Amino acid sequence: MKKILFIAICLILGFVFKPYLTFSAVDNENINTEIELLNKQIAEKKARVKRLEESIAQVKKDINAKRLEATSLKNQIAILDNRTTQIELDIEATEEKLDTLNLEITALEMKIKLQEEDIKRQKEMLAELIRTINYEADKSYLEVIAAYDNFSDFYNRVQYLQVVEEDLGSNAKSLRLAKESLEEKKGSTEERKESYEKLKVSLDEKKEDYEEQIFGKENLLFQTKSSEMTFQALLENLRKQYQEIESEIASVEREVRNKLEAQNKLSATTDANFDGLFSWPSQSRYVTSYFHDPEYPYRHIFEHNAIDIRAGQGTPIKAAASGYVGRARVCSSSSCYSYVMLLHSDNFSTLYGHLSKIIVSEEQFVTRGDVIGYSGGTPGTVGAGPFVTGPHLHFEIRKNGIPVNPLNYLAKDWE
Structure with missing residues (x-):
């Protein structure tokens, strides 16, 4: 059994x-x-x-x-x-x-x-x-x-x-x-x-x-009315405006920085323990054109010394770091390029372009994260500048007056 x-x-x-x-x-x-x-x-x-x-x-x-x-x-x-x-x-x-x-x-x-x-x-x-x-x-x-x-x-x-x-x-x-x-x-x-x-x-x-x-x-x-002559005239105006802005940025940064440093303002009031990292100036992290982008449509006219960040018309734009307003270029027409330039410690500066509205004034101190203006770039709107394709923020970081790749200095806060 x-x-x-x-x-x-x-x-x-x-x-x-x-x-x-x-x-x-x-x-x-x-x-x-x-x-x-x-x-x-x-x-x-x-x-x-x-x-x-x-x-x-x-x-x-x-x-x-x-x-x-x-x-x-x-x-x-x-x-x-x-x-x-x-x-x-x-x-x-x-x-x-x-x-x-x-x-x-x-x-x-x-x-x-x-x-x-x-x-x-x-x-x-x-x-x-x-x-x-x-x-x-x-x-x-x-x-x-x-x-x-x-x-x-x-x-x-x-x-x-x-x-x-x-x-x-x-x-x-x-x-x-x-x-x-x-x-x-x-x-x-x-x-x-x-x-x-x-x-x-x-x-x-x-x-x-x-x-x-x-x-x-x-x-x-529409701008050229399909005319080669009109296109060349607009192109020449674009080159001229680009050269004027570059010259203006260089001279203003030098003059205003010297003035602020003489008053010991930059080192005394900018970010404490600034480590060279900047905050993103808008909520969006989507880059439509990169620094020295080989695919930039007008690269054969001038180099793209910035990143373009997707930002709908009227999006609040914030200071990427604390500093002083070196230049606030307000425009009253769509062919004019409006921008704000901020001066920071350690010889850094930032530039925010295609703004539809600027709410800061020159030599004003702003803190990291403060709203300095509102994005633009929609063709035909005030401050957009010529030959734009859509609303975005043109964002530059400069070190000793020379443009550097912003992505190397922006905080990776999206991960």
């Missing part, structure tokens, strides 16, 4: 130790098939993104080639058209990346489901192994001996229990590894979800860039 019971227990345990028999093999197979299909779609999407990025690279080459040609209205329109095409392709590539992330998230969630089922099975196996060992451990030596008709059966039982104990260690390790793998998959899923949300924001920004490029071209044609 006891031999029959022993065989029955072995059969039951043998069944429990086969994990894939306790869960629907059909369900398992279906999920794995779905994951394979998702992986295939992911590969196709990535291949599509690669082709789009190759097309974008070619459009960039076309833009650079156009910039090497003589500056003309026709050439400038071609550059704007190519830039529009580049953004269109970039939008399409971003949408494909979003689809890819969505598919990857779905595949990971399916893998997590399989992993959780596997962990559940392993826990059941582990519990059964522990129950078996505890059951045998509760018996006295005489009970164990009396339970078998001969030594051979007793020996087989001892061997079996050794296997059970080994399985216990093996299954415990397997369970630990399965849990670690599950946590990794969950972490990867969360990372992709975060990337997805950031990419969605980026897509919206790119769509705004696209609309601005279209509007910029229309505005250029």
Whole structure:
């Protein structure tokens, strides 16, 4: 009778130790098939993104080639058209990346489901192994001996229990590894979800860039009335205004800084323990044009010594650090470029351009974070300046009067 019971227990345990028999093999197979299909779609999407990025690279080459040609209205329109095409392709590539992330998230969630089922099975196996060992451990030596008709059966039982104990260690390790793998998959899923949300924001920004490029071209044609002569006249005016502003910035900074330093104002009242890091001047962190940006549409006319930050018309603009207002250029027309320049300690200065409204006065002291004006840049609005494509903030940081890359000095407070 006891031999029959022993065989029955072995059969039951043998069944429990086969994990894939306790869960629907059909369900398992279906999920794995779905994951394979998702992986295939992911590969196709990535291949599509690669082709789009190759097309974008070619459009960039076309833009650079156009910039090497003589500056003309026709050439400038071609550059704007190519830039529009580049953004269109970039939008399409971003949408494909979003689809890819969505598919990857779905595949990971399916893998997590399989992993959780596997962990559940392993826990059941582990519990059964522990129950078996505890059951045998509760018996006295005489009970164990009396339970078998001969030594051979007793020996087989001892061997079996050794296997059970080994399985216990093996299954415990397997369970630990399965849990670690599950946590990794969950972490990867969360990372992709975060990337997805950031990419969605980026897509919206790119769509705004696209609309601005279209509007910029229309505005250029409107300003020039499609006349090459008018375009060249406006271009000459732009060059002249740029040179005047650069000269003005250099002379004002030198004169006002010397005056303030003579009064010991800069070192006495600016940021305590200033470490050279500046705050972002607007809530937005989206950069539409970079410092010395090779894709800047008017780079063949003058270098872009700033970053352009996306900021809707009328957005509050704040002082990036404490300092004195060196220049507050207020304009009354759209062809005039309005800006504020702040002087800081350690020979730093900051410039805020395309302002629609300025609310500070020259030689006024401002504290980091104080509102100094409101953004502009919408074509045709006061203070925007010529050849703008849309509302934004032109932001410069200068060290010893020389423009430096603002991104090297701005606090990374978006992470």
